[in-house]
Amino acid sequence: MNSRSTADSTARLALTAAHTRPVRLSPLDILGLGLLGIRTRTMRAALSALGISIGIATMIVVTGIPSSSRQALMNQLTALGTNMLQVQPEPDQKPPVLLSSESVDMAARIGPVTVASAVANTHSKVHRSDRVDPDDYAGLTVLASRLDLLPALNASVRSGSFLTPATGKFPAAVLGSVAATRLGIESVRPGQPSPQIFINDRWFTVVGILARTPLSPDIDRSVLVGWDAARAQLHFDGHPTVIYVKARENAIEAVRAVLPATVHPQLPGMVRVSRPSDALAAKRATESNFSALFLGLAGVALLVGGIGVANTMVISVLERRREIGLRRALGAHRGQIRNQFLTESVILSALGGLAGVVLGVLATVGYVTYQHWPVVIPIASVTQGFGGALLVGVMAGVYPSIRASRLTPNEALASA
Incomplete structure (x- = not known):
């Protein structure tokens, strides 16, 4: 009788497990999980966002100030009759x-x-x-x-x-x-x-x-x-x-x-x-030289910001192995863990990018006004800067999120 009951219970559990499907998380749930790591580690998140914001602000400054300077120079050359x-x-x-x-x-x-x-x-x-x-x-x-x-x-x-x-x-x-x-x-x-x-x-x-x-x-x-x-x-x-x-x-x-x-x-x-x-030839040469300079400086600024976010996310995975193990033990599959950390990385980069845009615009306007130059902030640098921040967030979060998703519950809890 006992053996029959045990067999029946095992059969029912197997049948239940066979019909059980993992819980699907909505985009809002994933967003909430991504914000969870930021809220619980406010200072580290702020420092990480500051790193990428400085990168984006640098990109806007190194495009906005030379663009304003170039416009002032172009106005002077135009006055020469180009x-x-x-x-x-x-x-x-x-x-x-x-x-x-x-x-x-x-x-x-x-x-x-x-x-x-x-x-x-x-x-x-x-x-x-x-x-x-x-x-x-x-x-x-x-x-x-x-x-x-x-x-x-x-x-x-x-x-x-x-x-x-x-x-x-x-x-x-x-x-x-x-x-x-x-x-x-x-x-x-x-x-x-x-x-x-x-x-x-x-x-x-x-x-x-x-x-x-x-x-x-x-x-x-x-x-x-x-x-x-x-x-x-x-x-x-x-x-x-x-x-x-x-x-x-x-x-x-x-x-x-x-x-x-x-x-x-x-x-x-x-x-x-x-x-x-001849000022017309000088004007055109000046435009091409400035464009090449902008591209190089912007690339360096984004690279620095991306390294900062990637470093923060890797450390975050190492410190939160207990959380990852508990979530896996409670039924979270690898895709959910991966989306959680990837979302957190993108949010960090987006916050840093937004702060960087505001900081870069204010710094550019202040310096250009002091120099009495026309204020020229390329819209492309603002949109591309923010879009670049999101792209950097995705790229910086890919490896940490994959690494987190590959941790089994036993590994995560044992190493915590």
């Missing part, structure tokens, strides 16, 4: 080559062109007043100017204002920086009588003085009057002398190739177009 071309007739031609009055508008219709403006020599003489000896020539040129000249030259007004649609039709003038010095006019002040100059026996009111224009020193030694006023007051014939064209940098060579035939289709070979500034 995207500007000058078009003018070939000199010393008999008869002289004349650009048509429509040539500026034709240049502006070229696709990549963003600004097209022009000046023209009126062959007029300027004096400080009508009492100056007419033969006392100040060496200044009187130019008819279109109203959009300033953006074409990256120029600015030092005092007063530039020509407007209203003042461009009347006898008003804007002085270049050298011209203002030679004529003895220091500034144009609102609310006070504007100074006047004498051009071809006509009085012109000075409405503004330009700051120095490095892109076109000839403008510094010139007196600018409106296109319409030059026609009415100085017998200007309407033919531009120099056309200034700004275009997108990536198409500057293509624009230069078609400009002669565009502005002077009859004889394109009689038109001279300036070459793009």
